[in-house]
Amino acid sequence: MKISSVNEMREMDRAAIEQYGIIEEILMENAGLAAFGVIAEQIGAEGKAFLIFCGGGNNGGDGLVVARKIHSDGGKAHIIMLGDPDGFRGAARTNFNIVSRLPVTITRISAADEVRGEFERCDAVVDAIFGTGLVRDVGGKYREIIEMINAARKPVISLDIPSGVHGDTGNVMGVSVRADHTITFGLPKIGNLLYPGYALGGTLHVTHISFPPSLYRSDALHMAVSVPPALPPRNPDGHKGSFGDVLFIAGAAGYYGAPCFAALSFMKAGGGYARLAAPASVTPFIAAKGSELVFIPQKETPSGSIALENRDVLTEISRDMDMVVIGPGISLDRESQELVREMARRADVPLLADGDGITALCGDHTEILRQRKAPTVLTPHMGEMARITGLSVAEISADKVGVLRRTAADLNAVIVLKGAHTLIGLPDQRVFLNMSGNSGMATAGSGDVLTGTIAAMFGLGLPLADAVRKGVFIHGLSGDLAAREKGEDGITARDITEFLPDAMKADREGIDSGLRARYTIDVIA
Numbered sequence: 474m475k476i477s478s479v480n481e482m483r484e485m486d487r488a489a490i491e492q493y494g495i496i497e498e499i500l501m502e503n504a505g506l507a508a509f510g511v512i513a514e515q516i517g518a519e520g521k522a523f524l525i526f527c528g529g530g531n532n533g534g535d536g537l538v539v540a541r542k543i544h545s546d547g548g549k550a551h552i553i554m555l556g557d558p559d560g561f562r563g564a565a566r567t568n569f570n571i572v573s574r575l576p577v578t579i580t581r582i583s584a585a586d587e588v589r590g591e592f593e594r595c596d597a598v599v600d601a602i603f604g605t606g607l608v609r610d611v612g613g614k615y616r617e618i619i620e621m622i623n624a625a626r627k628p629v630i631s632l633d634i635p636s637g638v639h640g641d642t643g644n645v646m647g648v649s650v651r652a653d654h655t656i657t658f659g660l661p662k663i664g665n666l667l668y669p670g671y672a673l674g675g676t677l678h679v680t681h682i683s684f685p686p687s688l689y690r691s692d693a694l695h696m697a698v699s700v701p702p703a704l705p706p707r708n709p710d711g712h713k714g715s716f717g718d719v720l721f722i723a724g725a726a727g728y729y730g731a732p733c734f735a736a737l738s739f740m741k742a743g744g745g746y747a748r749l750a751a752p753a754s755v756t757p758f759i760a761a762k763g764s765e766l767v768f769i770p771q772k773e774t775p776s777g778s779i780a781l782e783n784r785d786v787l788t789e790i791s792r793d794m795d796m797v798v799i800g801p802g803i804s805l806d807r808e809s810q811e812l813v814r815e816m817a818r819r820a821d822v823p824l825l826a827d828g829d830g831i832t833a834l835c836g837d838h839t840e841i842l843r844q845r846k847a848p849t850v851l852t853p854h855m856g857e858m859a860r861i862t863g864l865s866v867a868e869i870s871a872d873k874v875g876v877l878r879r880t881a882a883d884l885n886a887v888i889v890l891k892g893a894h895t896l897i898g899l900p901d902q903r904v905f906l907n908m909s910g911n912s913g914m915a916t917a918g919s920g921d922v923l924t925g926t927i928a929a930m931f932g933l934g935l936p937l938a939d940a941v942r943k944g945v946f947i948h949g950l951s952g953d954l955a956a957r958e959k960g961e962d963g964i965t966a967r968d969i970t971e972f973l974p975d976a977m978k979a980d981r982e983g984i985d986s987g988l989r990a991r992y993t994i995d996v997i998a
């Protein structure tokens with residue numbers, strides 16, 4: 474499913490109206506009707522009392538449609554007008570005129586306290602205060618009302634997006650409604666799916682409000698929920714080289730975990746042949762944990778990191794590889810950092826840089842990436858993304874998708890921006906949002922497991938961009954399977970690695986309905 478920005482959704486609304494003559498009243502009716510469907514299913518309508526908080530824009534207009542439907546189906550709708558109804562235009566005005574003639578209570582309030590007592594008498598709250606038109610931080614009576622809604626402990630249904638969440642970022646503009654269900658219109662907006670917005674929305678439902686598919690599936694929409702292609706079948710006649718031959722250049726004195734998790738995860742996720750080039754003195758420690766790996770002990774710097782003088786041998790080996798992974802635990806040693814850059818210049822096979830490997834390629838050195846002929850994959854977390862782009866974390870957070878899109882295109886790299894709902898940016902400007910995974914995976918070494926998993930997907934034969942998306946998905950699935958067994962609190966990188974075979978099996982044989990529901994977005998009429 475595609476994901477839309479606020480502007481793209483405005484453009485779709487405009488196109489629906491102008492190109493197809495689907496007038497605004499129809500769109501708003503569809504929106505309200507779908508929302509009412511969820512309300513009827515979750516709460517019921519007949520004999521139930523609802524508080525419907527409406528702002529002064531079209532989101533409020535949607536709320537008025539819901540109020541009409543509730544009334545029509547035998548429920549009690551009490552509309553609380555926060556905005557000025559004189560400001561309603563178009564379809565919202567039409568709906569306000571209708572509800573004004575119905576025996577529906579409309580209370581216009583200037584202070585939150587005026588409705589404090591109402592919450593006790595209602596069965597559920599409809600949040601139609603702000604939608605995609607939210608432009609500044611929420612304050613004054615709006616803030617108080619939102620805090621009151623959250624404190625009331627009644628079921629809350631948000632229309633389009635929880636009021637207070639920004640549609641393009643998922644960030645909270647001062648304060649936000651916390652909903653049990655959100656019905657979003659047309660397509661999910663970025664803010665419905667990025668945290669914290671995603672978590673604040675409860676269960677997300679999408680209705681296409683009768684847009685034709687040519688609009689909501691348009692190629693002009695660059696962002697989508699990541700649904701990676703199926704795993705290629707394993708060749709029954711294959712040998713270890715048929716499932717990927719990957720060189721991992723990783724590790725330093727004191728950093729045994731990262732190289733070990735990266736290379737072992739590659740094996741656990743179905744990869745064939747992992748060669749690990751780690752400092753000679755570190756190799757025996759890793760070998761004790763992973764005798765399945767093939768070791769290429771490296772000459773060391775005085776600090777115990779991989780020395781630059783290994784570059785020719787590593788370049789030679791890289792020629793026969795399907796992929797080179799560089800960076801997990803490689804340290805910030807000056808020589809090792811230079812080695813990363815040298816390998817990025819020299820490796821003419823796909824290169825995946827992670828951790829300290831990314832650091833080596835930031836700042837003035839990004840030019841090396843632009844000049845690479847073979848594909849590059851980078852797997853930064855937010856801090857590393859800040860280093861790559863020269864922006865602050867706050868600046869990225871204010872436009873995560875835009876920054877990712879521009880950077881992937883600029884560096885001609887596939888960039889995995891790690892976090893809850895990891896984003897994958899491709900050089901052709903497309904951005905995918907991954908739905909698997911959980912908070913327990915925010916743990917040391919988790920990124921190294923991801924690196925190995927992506928390499929394995931490539932080794933199994935998926936094209937690079939698909940392999941990256943699949944790797945991100947399988948990594949999250951593995952974490953979800955681990956969490957189901959152990960709970961989210963205690964998951965370690967080792968658990969994520971250990972569950973990779975189960976994740977692969979589940980992916981091949983069918984993911985159970987509980988998890989599948991979490992990974993897909995509910996579409997309603």
Ligand SMILES: NC(=O)C1=CN([C@@H]2O[C@H](COP(=O)(O)OP(=O)(O)OC[C@H]3O[C@@H](n4cnc5c(N)ncnc54)[C@H](O)[C@@H]3O)[C@@H](O)[C@H]2O)[C@@H](O)CC1
Nearest residue numbers: 486500501530531532603604605606607608609610611633
């Ligand atoms: N054709 C369309 O455009 C459709 C739009 N729909 C609804 O329309 C919504 C967008 O409508 P609008 O663009 O009118 O915007 P909203 O209804 O989201 O809100 C805009 C209103 O809130 C005010 N506002 C913004 N931030 C504020 C703040 N921090 N404090 C106080 N007031 C603030 C604005 O001045 C404006 O009056 C969507 O989210 C969706 O719910 C749906 O009806 C479907 C069709």
Ligand SMILES: [K+]
Nearest residue numbers: 603632634636
């Ligand atoms: K809302």
